[in-house]
Amino acid sequence: MTQALQNLFWIFIFPGFVFTVCLGLVASWIVRKVSALVQWRVGPPFLQPFYDVMKLLGKEVLIPEEAQQTVFKAAPVVGLAGVLLLSTMLWRITIDPTRLFVGDIIVAIYLMVLPSLALILGSSASASPHAALGTSREMKLVMGYELSLVLAFIVVIIKSGGQLSLAAIAQQTPALSISGMLAFLVALLCVQAKLGFVPFDIAEAETEVASGVLMEYSGALLAVWKLVQAMMLVALPLFLVMVFLGGFTGALWAGIAKYVLVLVLLILIKNTNPRVRIDQAMKFFWFYCGVVLVAAVILAIIGNSYGIKWL
Amino acid sequence: MNLGKILPMLVFLPLAVGFVLLFLPSKIKSVSKVLTLIISVIAFALAIRIFSLGQLEYSCPVLQIGNLNLDLLLSASALQAFILMFAMGFGLLITLYSLKIHAIRNTNIYYGAILLTIGGSAGILLSNHLLFLLIFWEIVTASLYLLITTGGKNSNFAATKSFTMIGVSDAAFLLGVLMVWALSGTLVISEIAKAPVPTTSSIAIIAFILLMVAAITKAGAMPLHTWLPTSGEYAPASVMALLPGAIDKLLGIYLLVIIVRSIFALNSVPLTFILAIVGTATIIIAAMVALVQHNVKKLLAYSAISQVGYMILGIATGTAVGLAGAVFHMLNNAIYKSCLFLGAGAVEQETGTAEMDELGGLGKKMPITFVTFLIAALSVSGIPPFNGFVSKWMVYQGVIQMGTEQTSAVAKLWPIWLIAAIFGSALTLAYSVKIIHSVFLSRLPDKLKDVKEVSLPMRIPMVVLALLCVLFGVFYFVPLNRFIYPALDIEADSSIFIGTWDSTLATALIVLGIGLGLVILLVGFVSRKVRSVPTWTCGEVQPNEQMRVSGTHFYKTVSSMGGLRQLYAGQEKGHFDTYNQSGRLGLALTGFLRWLHSGLLPMYLTWVILGLLVILFVVCKIW
Numbered sequence: 001m002t003q004a005l006q007n008l009f010w011i012f013i014f015p016g017f018v019f020t021v022c023l024g025l026v027a028s029w030i031v032r033k034v035s036a037l038v039q040w041r042v043g044p045p046f047l048q049p050f051y052d053v054m055k056l057l058g059k060e061v062l063i064p065e066e067a068q069q070t071v072f073k074a075a076p077v078v079g080l081a082g083v084l085l086l087s088t089m090l091w092r093i094t095i096d097p098t099r100l101f102v103g104d105i106i107v108a109i110y111l112m113v114l115p116s117l118a119l120i121l122g123s124s125a126s127a128s129p130h131a132a133l134g135t136s137r138e139m140k141l142v143m144g145y146e147l148s149l150v151l152a153f154i155v156v157i158i159k160s161g162g163q164l165s166l167a168a169i170a171q172q173t174p175a176l177s178i179s180g181m182l183a184f185l186v187a188l189l190c191v192q193a194k195l196g197f198v199p200f201d202i203a204e205a206e207t208e209v210a211s212g213v214l215m216e217y218s219g220a221l222l223a224v225w226k227l228v229q230a231m232m233l234v235a236l237p238l239f240l241v242m243v244f245l246g247g248f249t250g251a252l253w254a255g256i257a258k259y260v261l262v263l264v265l266l267i268l269i270k271n272t273n274p275r276v277r278i279d280q281a282m283k284f285f286w287f288y289c290g291v292v293l294v295a296a297v298i299l300a301i302i303g304n305s306y307g308i309k310w311l
Numbered sequence: 312m313n314l315g316k317i318l319p320m321l322v323f324l325p326l327a328v329g330f331v332l333l334f335l336p337s338k339i340k341s342v343s344k345v346l347t348l349i350i351s352v353i354a355f356a357l358a359i360r361i362f363s364l365g366q367l368e369y370s371c372p373v374l375q376i377g378n379l380n381l382d383l384l385l386s387a388s389a390l391q392a393f394i395l396m397f398a399m400g401f402g403l404l405i406t407l408y409s410l411k412i413h414a415i416r417n418t419n420i421y422y423g424a425i426l427l428t429i430g431g432s433a434g435i436l437l438s439n440h441l442l443f444l445l446i447f448w449e450i451v452t453a454s455l456y457l458l459i460t461t462g463g464k465n466s467n468f469a470a471t472k473s474f475t476m477i478g479v480s481d482a483a484f485l486l487g488v489l490m491v492w493a494l495s496g497t498l499v500i501s502e503i504a505k506a507p508v509p510t511t512s513s514i515a516i517i518a519f520i521l522l523m524v525a526a527i528t529k530a531g532a533m534p535l536h537t538w539l540p541t542s543g544e545y546a547p548a549s550v551m552a553l554l555p556g557a558i559d560k561l562l563g564i565y566l567l568v569i570i571v572r573s574i575f576a577l578n579s580v581p582l583t584f585i586l587a588i589v590g591t592a593t594i595i596i597a598a599m600v601a602l603v604q605h606n607v608k609k610l611l612a613y614s615a616i617s618q619v620g621y622m623i624l625g626i627a628t629g630t631a632v633g634l635a636g637a638v639f640h641m642l643n644n645a646i647y648k649s650c651l652f653l654g655a656g657a658v659e660q661e662t663g664t665a666e667m668d669e670l671g672g673l674g675k676k677m678p679i680t681f682v683t684f685l686i687a688a689l690s691v692s693g694i695p696p697f698n699g700f701v702s703k704w705m706v707y708q709g710v711i712q713m714g715t716e717q718t719s720a721v722a723k724l725w726p727i728w729l730i731a732a733i734f735g736s737a738l739t740l741a742y743s744v745k746i747i748h749s750v751f752l753s754r755l756p757d758k759l760k761d762v763k764e765v766s767l768p769m770r771i772p773m774v775v776l777a778l779l780c781v782l783f784g785v786f787y788f789v790p791l792n793r794f795i796y797p798a799l800d801i802e803a804d805s806s807i808f809i810g811t812w813d814s815t816l817a818t819a820l821i822v823l824g825i826g827l828g829l830v831i832l833l834v835g836f837v838s839r840k841v842r843s844v845p846t847w848t849c850g851e852v853q854p855n856e857q858m859r860v861s862g863t864h865f866y867k868t869v870s871s872m873g874g875l876r877q878l879y880a881g882q883e884k885g886h887f888d889t890y891n892q893s894g895r896l897g898l899a900l901t902g903f904l905r906w907l908h909s910g911l912l913p914m915y916l917t918w919v920i921l922g923l924l925v926i927l928f929v930v931c932k933i934w
Contacts, residue, residue, distance in 0.1 A: 065845055080827070128847065
């Protein structure tokens with residue numbers, strides 16, 4: 001019983017919904033503020049992301065007549081559940097590494113797909129031609145970065161000697177070696193694409209397909225999507241920190257510094273690049289990142305079998 | 312009563328009735344329907360009884376030639392019993408589904424062949440004698456031919472192609488069986504299993520490859536898969552759900568497991584390498600081809616090929632978790648692939664087409680088909696917490712464990728196998744999304760306005776299978792402990808995993824998360840009204856048909872990518888089709904013979920005289 005209550009507390013309050021959402025909205029404020037500073041603007045006040053979500057919740061919900069309404073409405077909710085589970089799992093393992101919670105690194109990789117999948121199904125259900133283009137692009141983007149992302153994680157699994165447990169993986173710092181660094185940089189770009197940040201905001205390109213996947217969403221449904229995006233902004237950089245940068249195993253401030261570092265790197269990439277086309281993005285992830293990662297995998301295997309840590 | 316007697320009953324009752332049905336005049340259709348339903352229910356009940364009884368034996372001497380004993384030996388242990396139960400279950404579900412299909416050409420042959428399939432596959436699973444196994448194997452091949460011919464136009468071509476390819480692999484099977492006989496001196500599987508043939512001599516390796524060819528052709532792995540897409544396009548969907556979707560996978564992988572575990576002691580690195588490379592190549596290539604298909608059933612056929620790769624890869628790892636994952640994936644794949652084919656069949660029956668271009672928006676019209684199809688599609692893509700995820704996750708662990716614990720060259724290449732397997736899963740998701748979008752979501756074409764949901768007998772099998780997908784995913788330890796571990800002699804509740812997946816907790820948390828999301832939505836929906844509006848097209852008013860974006864060309868970016876473009880073009884023309892290539896070889900050969908047979912008498916006389924000279928020369932040389 002107490003176990004069940006504890007689980008409820010974890011998923012709803014800390015480190016689940018309330019905590020992740022607040023942190024995510026703060027993170028999205030950081031994104032907007034830093035972007036503004038880069039572009040010589042003042043940027044929004046601290047509470048702006050909170051106001052945005054509250055305002056959207058109070059707006060009228062418009063649902064397209066031709067849409068498959070159940071899927072259209074359920075998609076943001078499923079996306080929320082997926083990212084919530086991922087975030088709770090990662091935080092739980094960070095807080096208490098000795099206890100197994102929900103899953104390992106492969107489970108985390110698969111849970112990361114859930115929000116993208118929900119977005120794809122939701123936009124596909126909206127019956128809008130613009131959204132259909134977005135659906136296709138989002139799916140191709142997932143296909144593209146998944147190969148690189150998994151290869152990057154394989155580098156980490158090699159370095160950990162075949163360990164799958166996230167707690168064990170967070171004990172080491174692969175980014176301090178050549179192969180780990182390469183894998184980290186590519187994984188960072190993959191997360192950039194997963195978050196739908198420029199230069200990989202192809203699926204919701206406002207200027208081309210009018211927000212594509214999100215085109216028909218409005219009101220409370222859009223608010224939930226905004227929450228999902230904010231929570232992704234917590235979960236995905238945290239995942240990178242855990243897998244590549246040694247997680248929160250050291251001091252707390254060091255962990256927070258690593259998280260902010262990843263976030264700022266993402267923001268800087270976002271603000272210094274133009275949007276690419278979908279075929280360019282796929283080619284980039286499959287071929288260029290692929291070659292880099294194959295080299296990283298080979299280096300990691302050599303380093304592992306000869307005991308050379310810095311490879 | 313001797314309990315062992317139910318084994319031959321389960322095999323020969325469906326075979327006998329099925330054989331009779333084949334020759335019934337086509338006017339009495341209802342008799343064959345009712346009879347097939349009754350027999351398949353009996354078969355399923357018997358299979359459950361066999362499963363609950365555990366170890367069963369039956370033997371009946373048939374023939375003795377010299378030292379070759381041909382006894383009909385049937386036996387059921389844990390492995391056979393659980394596969395048998397599911398195979399009979401699929402037989403029953405598909406029979407139920409078939410009752411309402413309109414588009415079958417020859418009803419009595421269809422039902423007769425279904426019963427032959429049921430009896431034949433029971434025979435394969437229960438046979439303890441390799442020759443009888445081969446005979447039942449042929450019966451299933453022949454009934455597949457009959458079943459495919461009941462489809463629409465061009466189904467005869469597809470049936471011939473399937474029959475040729477599987478028939479050739481059956482010949483390899485026969486040859487392999489004879490070599491095993493020469494090597495071990497017996498054809499009884501349980502006798503061979505006492506001292507499995509080591510794969511060290513070259514003859515043993517050849518025998519292994521021959522038997523493997525038979526197994527993977529039936530299961531439909533590369534490069535012997537090409538009968539599957541062709542029949543996928545032309546055969547009735549229920550046939551695809553029954554044979555290539557479910558039973559062929561069960562049988563093929565069952566044979567492969569038997570080969571690897573009972574008949575041979577697999578300790579040759581090249582053979583493991585072949586298995587691993589066949590597995591990974593099948594996963595990736597078939598999934599890449601599936602991406603660009605236009606026909607739902609053909610796409611699903613490629614998907615069925617792709618999934619076999621995981622099973623073969625799992626077996627190739629040689630680890631407990633990999634093997635258990637492979638067998639579990641065999642079971643899971645049979646469940647969701649059957650469900651997918653049945654869904655495609657339902658759509659085809661109601662709309663008259665399986666071309667994605669002409670479909671769309673059916674989620675509103677056929678909600679039950681849509682939901683079951685969606686669950687099965689998520690399962691095949693390995694989305695947690697559905698069943699496909701668990702078995703794929705086990706195969707991945709098998710690969711990683713192989714890499715860390717074994718020292719052979721195959722094991723050292725584990726990153727290649729792992730990346731192929733996980734990336735294959737992303738490709739699977741991509742083609743699943745393509746089908747879901749172009750058939751069930753997107754926009755409804757004008758001519759499909761009056762489409763209705765299929766009737767109850769067609770809905771029940773889909774719902775049952777979709778439920779199994781969810782149950783086997785959330786409570787995956789139940790089928791593992793109940794079916795898989797006993798079958799593979801793994802201790803129940805043993806910790807063969809190196810990873811963690813607490814599926815029940817994860818599902819509970821996902822459900823809580825969904826609840827939370829619904830509360831947020833409710834707040835929004837209550838605070839302001841919800842309004843239905845036409846699709847926003849930036850002010851431009853378009854007719855419905857022009858706003859339809861079908862998913863057919865979703866992955867044009869992939870198929871027109873430099874390097875891949877040429878491969879796709881070659882694939883489209885059939886350059887990589889073993890059947891086409893051997894057909895071309897055969898044509899060249901017959902062309903040569905035709906050229907020889909010019910019909911001119913002097914030419915023939917010249918040949919005769921030349922031949923005579925050669926014979927004379929040889930004869931003189933010998934004496």
